[in-house]
Amino acid sequence: xxxxxxxxxxxxxxxxxxxxxxxxxxxxxxxxxxxxxxxxxxxxxxxxxxxxxxxxxxxxxxxxxxxxxxxxxxxxxxxx
Numbered sequence: 001x002x003x004x005x006x007x008x009x010x011x012x013x014x015x016x017x018x019x020x021x022x023x024x025x026x027x028x029x030x031x032x033x034x035x036x037x038x039x040x041x042x043x044x045x046x047x048x049x050x051x052x053x054x055x056x057x058x059x060x061x062x063x064x065x066x067x068x069x070x071x072x073x074x075x076x077x078x079x080x
Contacts, residue, residue, distance in 0.1 A: 029065075033057045 034044065037057055043050040 029061055030054075030058060033061055 034040070034054055037050075037054055039050045039054055044054050045051075
């Protein structure tokens, strides 16, 4: 098994069996949000302003992800 960090909190794991190769993509959305905002974990812990900023962007991220999932499910159900 080998690790490859892609940045923005995304990590790729490559697993090899005899004839099979499996790519596993691990995501850490909070790390992506903190990177986008430009805050470190120390900023978030020590500053209420940074904490609220990261919290707001994380909530926005979750809403966008949820709407995307709903749209994908609706397309599957409607056959489009």
